[in-house]
Amino acid sequence: MRAMNWTAAAGALMVWALAAPAAKAAAPTTDCASLAGRTLPEARVLSAEAIAAGRYKAPDGTVTFPDLPAFCRVVALAETDVKVEVWLPQAGWNGRFQGVGNGGFAGNFSYYAMGPALRAGYAVAGTDTGHGPAEGKPGTRLGWMHDPTQLANWGHNSIHRMTVAAKAIVAAHYGTPAAHAYFEGCSTGGAQAMAEAEYFPGDYDGIHAGAPGMNYTRLMMSFLWSSRATLLDPASTLPAETLALLHKAVLTACDAADGVKDGVIENPPACHFDPATLQCPAGATDTAACLTAPQVTAARALYAGPRNPRTGEAIYPGLVPGSEWGWDLQQGKLLEAYVIPLFQNMAYDNLSWRWQDFDFDHDVTLTDEKVGATITAVSPDLSAFQARGGKLIMSQGWADQLNAQTYPIHYYHAVAGTSDPAQARARLGGYFRLFMAPGMGHCFGGPGPNRFDAVAALRAWVEQGKAPERLVAAKHADDRDPTSAVLRTRPLCPYPSVARWSGKGSSDEAANFTCGAPQ
Structure with a gap:
């Protein structure tokens, strides 16, 4: 997601690509400036300028890099006027292409992700997904949401259009196509990753889908559910001090x-916590150290997730124990930034639509039928992606x-066609691995280790056949x-495995853990 200040880093710091052993470097065969004005079969180049090595401030001012290598910055239009930027290393290109995803409603470039990829030697591309700045505000008409082409670009197509155009520009600049292509995105970028795997399986050799908001309609309903549970009755609201109390318990x-x-729950589904253990005794007047009955009900609703009030059927999974530290966002902020703009524009075309009126019985199907096919990427059929390697x-x-x-666990089992974790691992382990990160927040941050290099793992898997048996995540002093400074490292294990401390050495060092079945 990306429509609020805090997400400038959340979508940004998906996972910074770290330097990895490079393939034989290729030098440009075409001068950077000569690319300007060229019309390729897949793209029309608007501008091309050589950027000197050193400090570089992104064109939109969102991030400043202290030490980027020299590169050729190309701006182009892909099919259906999807705007694309491609950054091409002027020296030391590793022979590979990397695409990066967006956050939220997009409308801007993920420069924060492009810089680290460039530094690691990649020719890297990003896109605005076909429309301009798109922060959502309640009661505001967002024209691109009413344009079928632009909506489809945001939902499924823009990364493919970006990728085709960028690959053509890479080949034109270096005189040879990229040997391999990788994609990395988180949140909406994770949904874009899954759209690539499902709809355009030939675009990328390796894909990292982080915290994928791939079932976008139902995700919006989960935000709406949490807000209704905590805001319809002011007595149900969970203020910061109450969330801290709940998380500590x-x-x-x-x-x-x-x-x-260590302040991190390794396997939250095994944590059976009932917020009623914190409920204030009858007649209590001081509720600073307990939860009122309405607050207990609200907390239970967030853990349960949205359900059909008539049938009891789950609409989307709930939040697990250990995530309470960030529930402030679930109480109105996500509602205003995403839910209201999306429902007012996409689902109902009514800027007077009220979130209080959503019917979790009848309106779920209505929303899915209206926009679900355009903005979700939930097909469990990844056979074409698997077949192409x-x-x-x-x-x-x-x-x-x-x-x-x-949700990713549910999807993983759907792809495998079995609810048995061991069988799922056996069926999917050759091309699809899921890594759950204890204590990690949305795309980065949180109480636990939250930085890891998925692209390097993909490269080893694609190019050397080394499937990732663990990813090492780090917790920094400043996320x-x-x-x-690195405060702690911990292995992330391929689902269903979890990390187990050997009992020897520091529990803050990944080397002292092994991956094994959950207890």
């Missing part, structure tokens, strides 16, 4: 179950404060700064 109950008391890494933070953490 959950950790007290479940943190040490994995053998390490593609490799997929999906990751999800267990402490994600936006996405229901178990926004990958150069800050």
Whole structure:
């Protein structure tokens, strides 16, 4: 997602690509400036300029890089006027192409992700997905949501259009096509990753889908459900001090179950916590250290997730224990930034639509039928991607404060065609691996280790046949700064495995953990 200030980093710091051993470098065969004005079969180049090595401020001012290598910055229009930027290393190109995803409603470029990929030697591309800045505001008509072409670009097509155009520009500049292509995105970018795997399986050799908002209509309903549970009755609202109390109680109950008391729950589904244990006694006048009955009901609703009030059927998974630290977003902020603009524009074409009136019985099907096919990427059929030799890494933070953490697990089992974790691993392990990150928030941050290099793992898998048996994640002193001190490392294990401390050495070092079946 991306429509609020805090997401400038959340979508941004998906996973910074770290330097990896490069293939034989290729030098440009075409001068950067000569690309300007060229019309390729797949793209029309609007501008091309050589950028000197050193400090570089992104064109939109969102991020400043202290030390980028020299590169050729190309701006182009792809099919259906999808705007594309391609950054081409002027020296030391590793022979590979990387596409990066967007956040939220997009409308801007993910420069924060393009810089690290460039630094690692990739020719890298990003896109605005076909429309301009698109922050959602209640009661505002967002024209692109009413344009079928632009809506389809945002929902499924823009990354493909970007990729085809960018590959043509790469080949024109270096005189040879990229040997391999990789894609990385988180949140909406994770949904874009899955759209590529499902609809355009030939675009990328390796794909990382982080915290994928791939079932977008139902995800919006989960945001709406949480807001209704906590805001319709002011007595149900969970203020910051109550969330802190709730989160602390959950950790007290479940943190040490994995053998390490570190403020992180390794396997949240095994944590059976009832917020009623914190309910204030009858007649209590001081509720600072307990939850009122309406607050208990609200917390239970967030854990349960949206359900059909008539049938009891689950509409989308709930939030797991250990994610309470970020539930402030679930109480109105996500509603205003995403839910209201989307429903007012896409689903109902009515800027007077009220979130209080949504019917979780009848309106779910209506919304799915109106826009679901355009903005979701939930097909479990990845056979074409598998057949072409593609490799997929999906990751999800267990402490994600936006996405229901178990949705990727449900999808993983749907692709496998079995509910048995061991059988699913056996069927999918050759091309699709899911990594759950304990204590990780939405795309980055959170109480636990949250930075890892999925693209390097994809490269080893695609190019050397080395399937990832673990990803090492790091917790930095400043989650926004990958150069800050590392406080802890921990292996992320391919689902259904979890990390287990050996009991020897520091529990803050990944080397002292192994991956094994959950207890």
